[in-house]
Amino acid sequence: MFSRIRKPTPTSLFIYALAITVLAFAFKDIRQLAVIGLVNGFLGIYLGLRRYKWIILLLLLSAWGTFLNALAVSNTGPTLYQFGPITIKEGAIHATIAITLRLTSIAGAALIFFALTKPRDIIRYLESELRIPKGISFAIAYAIRLFPLMQKDYREIQIARMERGFRKTPLSPSDIKSILLPLLSLGYERAIWVGIAAELRGFRLRETRKRKPIFGIPEAFILTLLLLQVILALAPYM
């Protein structure tokens, strides 16, 4: 039954993710941040965890880093814990929770967006509905197409390195250089020929098809979700 329901358009999800990002910075109170952090964090992880597992690792690393940062810059107010020479004050805990919730809501909104859209659709909608210039959308489209090609190039470089007796995984700066330079060089050569081919096929003459944004039930649902979060976050202050 659910498979028949149309997914929200990339434009509506893009606006939703952008609105959540703005709200994450506009809200200063922890209760407000908790509303958008929990809603988007849970939804984003539920929808995107299978494809983007590393986000969890990044969030945990980030929370730890934020705590250390908060110890350096926001360690004010009454003392909560004392571990030898390290004093943890209320300000550090408050700042850690606030920034982690902020990051969770931003990452969650981005995960919702990317879990429900395909890169190709994103470009199509950005060009036709949000009117980004065709050159930019061509660059983004080509960039997305390049991912698997560059992955293949990377594997070939790895094979060449192994055959020459070097390690497969780059560890030192010279390893990184010896992988990055051929990757860039291959990409550069490819870009020239792709560009020539596009020009010969009339890239300059191509006109962008413009259309009005679609607004149906899935888009109304996304808008309602956004409004609900704003109302819930602002309710205690009304």
Place this chain on the structure above:
Amino acid sequence: MVEKHVSTRKLSLKYTAIDFAMLAIVAVVSGIIFWATWFIYDLGKGIGGPIVARLISYGLWFIGAPLAASLIRKPLAGFLGETLGALVETIIPTIGGFTNLIYGLAQGAASELGYAILGYKRWGVGAGALAGALAAFPCVALDAILFGEIATVEVMTIWLVAAIVSGGVYGAIASMAAKAIRR
């Protein structure tokens, strides 16, 4: 005698499909580097604290502009390289989500300013280092505005200097890489 990386050709704002394809290459490479930099930054912050984190990672987040500008050598290439790199980083995605785009736009504009100051005539290692270093200013400012990373003037100055040094070094490296592949 004209220095090798001082351009004498007429300034052109006209972008061809080849330029856009090159921007795509820069966007993918820098987008992947930006994504990996989150791990370097968070590990650096967790182990060495905020100064070490800025020193080892911030410049990596600024390389889109010097890489694109050194390869394409046209006005706005730096701005577009950094912004599209940030867009690819957002698409991958990272925990920065759409914040990456805000940073990309601001850092790209600052780096572009570096090339504009030089009259869009120099695209070498020095120009790359300047572009990378200039991106540190909006980056540290946005850290303060968006993430509340505000400390005393002395500490903020150290953070800024660390970001400038990192940006300068990685900007120079990006320009050298571009020089190596540009035939």
